[in-house]
Amino acid sequence: RWMERFIATVEDEELRRRLNIAIDGKGAFRRFKDALVSHPVDRERWFAFRSERLRSCMESWLTAHGIHSVERPTWHVPTAEEVLPEVGPLIAPEPEPRVSEVAVSDAPRQRLHELVDRLAPHQFEEAETFLEFLRARRRTPVPPPKATSEPPVVEVVQSAESE
Numbered sequence: 001r002w003m004e005r006f007i008a009t010v011e012d013e014e015l016r017r018r019l020n021i022a023i024d025g026k027g028a029f030r031r032f033k034d035a036l037v038s039h040p041v042d043r044e045r046w047f048a049f050r051s052e053r054l055r056s057c058m059e060s061w062l063t064a065h066g067i068h069s070v071e072r073p074t075w076h077v078p079t080a081e082e083v084l085p086e087v088g089p090l091i092a093p094e095p096e097p098r099v100s101e102v103a104v105s106d107a108p109r110q111r112l113h114e115l116v117d118r119l120a121p122h123q124f125e126e127a128e129t130f131l132e133f134l135r136a137r138r139r140t141p142v143p144p145p146k147a148t149s150e151p152p153v154v155e156v157v158q159s160a161e162s163e
Contacts, residue, residue: 003032006049015039 003023010016015035022031036043062069119127 002050002053003028006046009045009049010042012039012042015042 007016007019018035019032022035036046
């Protein structure tokens with residue numbers, strides 16, 4: 001009934017027609033709200049209308065049951081300046097330093113070498129293709145390899161293939 005009463009107050013004839021269609025059947029409230037989405041002024045009017053109807057119904061129920069409401073003081077919404085002393089100064093946390101590719105631990109590289117050592121010879125080509133795919137996907141250029149005693153994984157795969 002509330003939606004019907006609200007629709008009667010809508011001035012836009014096309015919106016009124018869409019709202020009347022929306023309130024027919026199951027899921028009416030969802031369709032009603034969806035119809036109002038593209039009309040922000042009427043959407044806000046609906047929420048104000050509904051709030052007023054809710055308040056009126058609650059007051060009627062209280063009166064019918066002999067309950068008298070007590071006026072509560074209006075809540076004061078504090079400004080940012082009023083809240084600032086309680087919260088403290090707004091200091092942005094310092095960003096954590098980014099770990100560069102060069103500073104990454106050698107543990108993952110060692111783990112990859114161990115995994116390559118466990119591959120069967122017929123899996124070398126697949127592993128190499130996958131590693132090249134990963135390298136091609138990178139958005140940043142590949143850093144030059146570190147001077148290590150072990151050759152890069154791709155070279156290990158290639159040398160194992162040639163054997």
